[in-house]
Amino acid sequence: MQRSGExxxxxxxxxxxxxRSAASLGLTDDAAIFSQNPGQSCVVTCDALVADVHFxxxxxxxxxxxxxxxxxxxxxxxxxxxxxGVVLTCGYNRxxxxxxxxxxxxxxxxxxxxxxxxxxxGDTVSTPxxxxxxxxxxxxxPAENALRRDQAKPGDVVAVTGTLGDAALGLAILQDRxxxxxxxxxxxxxxxxxxxxxxxxxxxxxxxLGSRIAAMDISDGLAGDIRxxxxxxxxxxxxxxxxxxxxxAGRAATMQDAITWQQVLAGGDDYELLLCGDADDIARLGDDxxxxxxxxxxxxxxxxxxxDGKMAELAKGGFDHFSKS
Numbered sequence: 001m002q003r004s005g006e007x008x009x010x011x012x013x014x015x016x017x018x019x020r021s022a023a024s025l026g027l028t029d030d031a032a033i034f035s036q037n038p039g040q041s042c043v044v045t046c047d048a049l050v051a052d053v054h055f056x057x058x059x060x061x062x063x064x065x066x067x068x069x070x071x072x073x074x075x076x077x078x079x080x081x082x083x084x085g086v087v088l089t090c091g092y093n094r095x096x097x098x099x100x101x102x103x104x105x106x107x108x109x110x111x112x113x114x115x116x117x118x119x120x121x122g123d124t125v126s127t128p129x130x131x132x133x134x135x136x137x138x139x140x141x142p143a144e145n146a147l148r149r150d151q152a153k154p155g156d157v158v159a160v161t162g163t164l165g166d167a168a169l170g171l172a173i174l175q176d177r178x179x180x181x182x183x184x185x186x187x188x189x190x191x192x193x194x195x196x197x198x199x200x201x202x203x204x205x206x207x208x209l210g211s212r213i214a215a216m217d218i219s220d221g222l223a224g225d226i227r228x229x230x231x232x233x234x235x236x237x238x239x240x241x242x243x244x245x246x247x248x249a250g251r252a253a254t255m256q257d258a259i260t261w262q263q264v265l266a267g268g269d270d271y272e273l274l275l276c277g278d279a280d281d282i283a284r285l286g287d288d289x290x291x292x293x294x295x296x297x298x299x300x301x302x303x304x305x306x307x308d309g310k311m312a313e314l315a316k317g318g319f320d321h322f323s324k325s
Contacts, residue, residue: 168267
């Protein structure tokens with residue numbers, strides 16, 4: 001069966017999602033119209049995801065749709081903002097059947113409802129190349145309360161939400177680079193790769209404190225992303241490997257093979273929050289936030305204390321501590 005044209009696809013599958021918001025104008029115009037609430041700053045972020053670069057082309061359309069939305073909501077969370085709307089551009093490979101697009105749109109709409117975010121517009125195109133999706137997310141945060149990367153100070157603690165390394169280990173399992181014997185652990189780790197969990201509530205709580213907190217989401221791995229905060233804030237950090245939170249599945253993987261620690265430290269797709277701030281402020285964020293280190297005045301120096309107590313430099317790709325004497 002021949003796939004519907006661009007306008008038919010939009011009208012049939014995406015207009016029903018957009019009807020939740022009057023700002024979308026039912027996708028009948030070329031732009032949306034919305035007003036910013038008084039006393040609020042607007043936060044805007046955009047990410048593009050390309051098949052077999054940012055997601056596996058063979059993955060289910062439902063998981064791809066949810067990931068497209070959630071990785072952008074993670075950026076909104078990292079600014080301490082509440083999401084208000086998204087604009088989605090879909091570039092579908094011309095050979096994808098319409099049933100694939102139907103499943104994608106249905107899952108995307110369900111996830112928009114789950115995260116209480118409105119689809120305001122976008123575009124749909126056909127391409128002979130790999131499928132791609134570009135989503136622009138907008139949010140709002142009380143003026144002057146947005147979380148930024150350049151706010152870390154010596155003496156702050158370094159903390160993260162959730163557990164680290166699960167998504168990278170999940171991808172490694174899907175690519176047959178890591179073998180996990182326990183089926184339940186396999187399922188947990190692969191689900192963490194397929195379905196990021198943006199930490200919107202913790203981000204909102206952090207911004208509501210009105211305190212100085214540096215924040216970003218961990219999309220490229222702890223080892224690489226911590227340097228983005230140290231560079232922006234002109235500081236250094238010392239991390240404690242033993243304090244890094246692991247899921248039961250992640251801990252089992254590191255006990256099975258110590259080299260999987262490189263996945264924990266340098267693997268991407270965690271989409272947890274990385275936070276630096278006063279210890280009392282960080283403690284107010286709740287039990288799902290774990291302190292893993294301290295901020296120093298040694299600009300751009302990123303060190304990690306290993307499980308054996310020895311110190312090593314943490315490079316972007318992980319650390320070579322296991323071979324050090």
